[in-house]
Each structure stands twice: as structure tokens, then as C-alpha cells.
Amino acid sequence: DTAVSQTPKYLVTQMGNDKSIKCEQNLGHDTMYWYKQDSKKFLKIMFSYNNKELIINETVPNRFSPKSPDKAHLNLHINSLELGDSAVYFCASSTPRGLWSNEQFFGPGTRLTVL
């Protein structure tokens, strides 16, 4: 069973289009995240939801809008795509918050290419 899944795996689109990426986790975790990994491999947090509530909102253009219909799903919608949005987007989920760890489980990633 895939713990954290994302669709699609690859996304190629034209500048100016709107696209969505979906993420689902079956681990029973409360918290989910979106990360962007650029061409230099740098992993940067974008958003986080805990039980459908937005708890992290980094400095991200407002063209990016996350949506969490329930705690097992976190989708990412991107409006007016730009060349600089090309990257691999990873969804992740984590164990309930506690004092001892915050292991995050990553999805397989979505490679977005904007032409």
C-alpha cells in the first residue's frame, strides 16, 4: 500500500495555465505539507495543514492555493503558471505532534514543467 500518493507524477503545461496536484495519505496522520524542490535540489516548505487547518504559509505567491477537504487529502492549485514554477513538488505527512519526533513521510513527487 502506498502511504502517501500524489497525482499526477508528471505535469507539462504552458505558461499562464492553471493546474492542480492532488495528495492523499493513508497513514492516519494529522499534518500534511507541500514542499517545492528546485533544480538545485533545495527542499523548501510551502504550506502545512493540521486537521484541515492551515498552520504554515510560507512566502509563496498567492497564485498557489492549498486546499484540504479532509485530513487525509491536501491538494495544491496553481494559477497563471510561470516558468519559475517548474520544479518537483512533494507532498508529505507526519505523525501527530509530540516532543520526540516529527518524521515526515514523503509522496513520490510531481514533476511540473512549464513551457
Next chain:
Amino acid sequence: GENVEQHPSTLSVQEGDSAVIKCTYSDSASNYFPWYKQELGKRPQLIIDIRSNVGEKKDQRIAVTLNKTAKHFSLHITETQPEDSAVYFCAASETSGNTGKLIFGQGTTLQVKP
């Protein structure tokens, strides 16, 4: 906010040698320090982590050390094998807060030559 610096950015070793990757962090409130391995085209996966109440942790060929005073932590891989070749990320987090936010280092590309 937290800032994590990771060095070196690339590391090449011969099979059987040891590899060491170092990270420093800025926020003294950080208390959880995981290391993730990302193979080419794959997702990052946790390989080892350490909490601030521990100075060292070992798991077979992998060990992590933490110096809270100096705010740095290191990953040590002994007897490296070609399958250890990957990008390694350190991260820091303050787990008593309510976000679980991980701040990642810039990554180290490790190449193990057979």
C-alpha cells in the same frame, strides 16, 4: 526563523571509506534533527534522527552526533557502499511548537565510487 547550513555540497569517496556531512542550525529552540536520503528520481526518506536530549545515535553503518552548544550536528557513514550514493539532507525542527515545521539544509550529493 531557523536557518540550516549544510556542508559539503558534494562529496566523493571510495567504496569502503567513511563519509561525513555537517550541518549547523541557528535556532536554539530546535530539538529534533532528522537526516533524509534522496536517491535519484525518488522521494526523500528518513534514515536516522536525533533529539536534543541525546548526543549521539548509531544505526549500523550510520551515526549522527549533536553538539547543542555549538549548534551543529553531523552524519557519519562508515564502510560506504555504491548504494549509499544519493543526496542527503539534514533538517531541524522545534517539536514542542504546533507546526512540526522542518527546515532543510541545502543537501549533499554523495558519490561512492566502486
